[in-house]
Amino acid sequence: MTPRSTPPRVGLFGLLGGGNIGNDGSMEAVLAHLRAERPDAVLDCFCSGPEHVTEHYGVPATPMHQWASYRLERRGPAAAALKALGKVVDAGRTLAWVRRHDAVVVPGTGVLEATLPVRPWGFPYALFLLCLSGRLTGTRVALLDVGAEVIDSATTRAMVRWAARLAHHRSFRDEHSRRVVRDMGVDVRGDEVGADLTFALPLAVAPAGPTGIVGVGLMAWSGGSGDRRRAQEIHDSYLATMTDFVGRLVDDGRRVRLFVGDALDDAVVARVLADLRADRPGRELSVEAGSIRSLDDLVRQMSDVDTVVATRYHNIVAALRLGKPTLALSYSPKSDAVMAEMGLAEFCHPAHFPDPDRLAAQFAELEARREQLGRVVAARAAAAADRLHRQLSGLCRDLLGERPAAVPRIDSAA
Structure with missing residues (x-):
């Protein structure tokens, strides 16, 4: 594969910057790898906490939901109508954002599960719009080492199943997640099992002996x-x-x-x-x-x-x-x-x-x-970290092509 002549544009998508430190840690692992291996990449996010992502990670970010910009009371007929309108607007906003990118990465987390309370027209709908937009625009969408779980709600399950089917790349953080998605009716043959992305983050220095x-x-x-x-x-x-x-x-x-x-x-x-x-x-x-x-x-x-x-x-x-x-x-x-x-x-x-x-x-x-x-x-955590670094390097090549010999570093979208 020959090197690209223009900097690749890469988007990160998910419940990022919203207060869950595990989600942000998964994003941080992918950001660190992209910045190390593809410093030419132009990065931005479509996420639930855009202000936090920009402030703490230096990445331009767009709110995932139009509803967040209304700043009105969330109860009553007017709020319900505006929220429904926002879901329609989100379809166009997601399509427009996706088409500006060469690739979009969903960095880990349990995006194919509903273990904690979730509504089908919340994040599952947003993920479906993302993957559908990728197919419509030709932008490659990668679900990277994501988690999945059996979902009781038929509507939520359908949203998740179609999102998984439409993604260009799928990999899972454990074999259980891969098996769950297979049982939903998605062909996962060839889909890799990696590990939770936070295993790829550097280790902190621990004290030499016990502290009690x-x-x-x-x-x-x-x-x-x-x-x-x-x-x-x-x-x-x-x-x-x-x-x-x-x-x-x-x-x-x-x-x-x-x-x-x-x-x-x-x-x-x-x-x-x-x-x-x-x-x-x-x-x-x-x-x-x-x-x-x-x-x-x-x-x-x-x-x-x-x-x-x-x-x-x-x-x-x-x-x-x-x-x-x-x-x-x-x-x-x-x-x-x-x-x-x-x-x-x-x-x-x-x-x-x-x-x-x-x-x-x-x-x-x-x-x-x-x-x-x-x-x-x-020992096992170190093995998981090594496996992730190899996987991330391979995904960078697959999505973005070979790295140019010498490129200026660009960290954010124009």
């Missing part, structure tokens, strides 16, 4: 799309168990550091801290909770903990990338899959109505085997 700190990742967990009627019950059970677990650590004299993975999780951290203080009046609690607004923040705060207990998927992945023995409160097969790949299948615990005593027993076993498990996790 336990990391606990909390989540605003209240079930998935099929659990709306029991959402409060699920949330209360999860909150009670995690408060009990952290309380046991504190009572045993352990230092605890609390993590989040989304801005929504801050309220859960505040509630756990408040309940711990109420149950232990006058005591100085050995619990800390620093501000986390990016994957870099999370990795820095995780770097010196000995073990991690986490719920949100990208808290789990970040811990594994750092080689930390990890116990996952799993709310989805994606958590089970990555834990099994890293040699920790026995250290999964259900996030639905978790059992405090069993959770404590699993944690005790994790700590007893900490050194041996840490070596296994570190």
Whole structure:
């Protein structure tokens, strides 16, 4: 393949910049690779948080939904009418944005799932418009190492199925996701299984020896799309168990550091801290909770903990990338899959109505085997990182052609 004579225009698409640090970490991994291998590429985003993406990553960005520009109350007949109009306008906006690019990359994340509550006319519709626009304009759309899950809603499932069929390139972060998409009726023969893209990010420097700190990742967990009627019950059970677990650590004299993975999780951290203080009046609690607004923040705060207990998927992945023995409160097969790949299948615990005593027993076993498990996790995480770098290099060549011998660096769209 001969080098291009003009700089390629590459778009990134997804729920990026909206407060979920795992989503942003996946984008960051792709941005870093593009900037290293194709510094001539002109980059921009079509996403849910354009202001954040531009401010923090230096990439021009366009809001994914026309509705976001109306800035009106979201209830009542007028709001409903404007929202419906916005969906029509979004079709034209998406087509116009896609046609300006040589390739569009959807960088990882669970774009083919509905594990957490999602409406079909939200992101699934936006993803369908993207892939359809790619076919209509000839722009190559790549779903890169994405996650998928069985979807109960027929409308959402249809949107996701057609998006997957229309994409020019598909790869999956685990074999489970590939199998789910195959069972939806999509031909996945030849589609590659990679890993979660955040495994491609550089490692933080960890301390030489144990520190005694336990990391606990909390989540605003209240079930998935099929659990709306029991959402409060699920949330209360999860909150009670995690408060009990952290309380046991504190009572045993352990230092605890609390993590989040989304801005929504801050309220859960505040509630756990408040309940711990109420149950232990006058005591100085050995619990800390620093501000986390990016994957870099999370990795820095995780770097010196000995073990991690986490719920949100990208808290789990970040811990594994750092080689930390990890116990996952799993709310989805994606958590089970990555834990099994890293040699920790026995250290999964259900996030639905978790059992405090069993959770404590699993944690005790994790700590007893900490050194041996840490070596296994570190080796497997390094292998996943190597696999991703090879995959990303191949995708760059396939989508954009060979890199010119010498090009000026251009980081953003004109």
